[in-house]
Amino acid sequence: MKNNHEDSSTTSPLQTIRALQSNKKLTNVHVKDFERGTFITHLAKPNNNLYILLKGSAKIYKHHENGKRAILHFIQEGEYIGELGLLSVETQTKDVVAQRQCSCLVIPFESNKDVLMNDILFLKSLSTYLAQKLLSRTDRLSEELNYPLIKRFSRFILTTEHENLYEEKHVEVAEYLNVSYRHLLYTLQQLCAKGIVVKEGSNYRILNRKQLMKLADYF
Template identity: 45%
Template sequence: MLKTAYQRSPKQKLAKNTPFFNETDLKHSFIIDFENQEFIHHQAEPLNYLFYLIKGKAKILKTERNGRQSIVQFLTTGDLIGDLTLVQAETITKDVIALGETCCLAVPLAYAETVLKNKVLFMQQLSHYLGKKMIQRVDHFTTNQTYELSYRLAELLLVAANHEDVYKEKHTEIAEYLGVSYRHLIYTFKQFRERGFIQKQGTAYHINRLALHSFVQKMKS
């Protein structure tokens, strides 16, 4: 992790023109770089920042009391981390892990609570964002019920692969996330390898982004 004050960071341009923060807000913020598989936040620990992804991807994981982990959501550029904590809708935070090199704008939560929550425009933008997030989660469950696994897996690979097009997720967690059996998932991975959509690289996969994107578009039409 590399943390730099916004005003001293060479990556200021990445944080410009966000829908949530103005220049004054940015001056109170930091830009933090995370390596692949590095924790952006640990479950149940106090949240110190409201994060805004300005580059890269991440995933949210929930760990149950028995140690079992479940993927809650994949995050991409433009997503927030800590939004539910800010509006007091979530009291117990979850694990957030970077997928590939990821860069976040980090606004101190104390500033967000005392300043941002009193700004009408910020709260309007946050409400709009939370509404879109809710619709996305509903769409996820609807898609799991109406589309075949090949389509859903192709979409997931495009989202979950890092900036180098490398995908490395646990089959057990993905099977649960997609609502299918482990056996069905493995069979579909085998089909994707045969079709040239993915290539095995050790314990990971390198995805053919163009082929997968074309496949998804064809399935939609």
């Protein structure tokens, strides 16, 4: 889903890094593939790289003291992974799991951190990126208070589906949308009853994208 706060005049993370590469300021930059369900970064292992997601999508999880973990954010193509580690403001690595097969541009901290932290254009791009991310999460919190679940859930399905197939776990989605498991299932049954989605194994296939977008208020 496109961030409502994106500015087309802003240099994207990938454009910024490519510009640094073209000037031969970065070293040991490479592309790495991750299979679906594998960790891009892991709680139990320090992260020493900045990533840009080139292809696919991923989920960021936060672990709580009671042993549970919750989805914080769905990472889409073009987004950073590990930027808070680069800034040394995150002391504990979060789990980032490939939602489907992913390809990432990997920029090692060891050989590139000094260059990145002293490049004005990179820091400006990163600041804009972080501000947009903050606004996006603020919007989501506001929507929880002001919009019905069917609208928020429709948006969520459109954000996470792949080739018209919705595959997310109900428990995680209920926590992410801050609703009860029962309320989420009831809303999903409503979408099925309207012929908008249909159960396919343990997943759901979108049958009427136009109607789903209408419920999500994308028109």
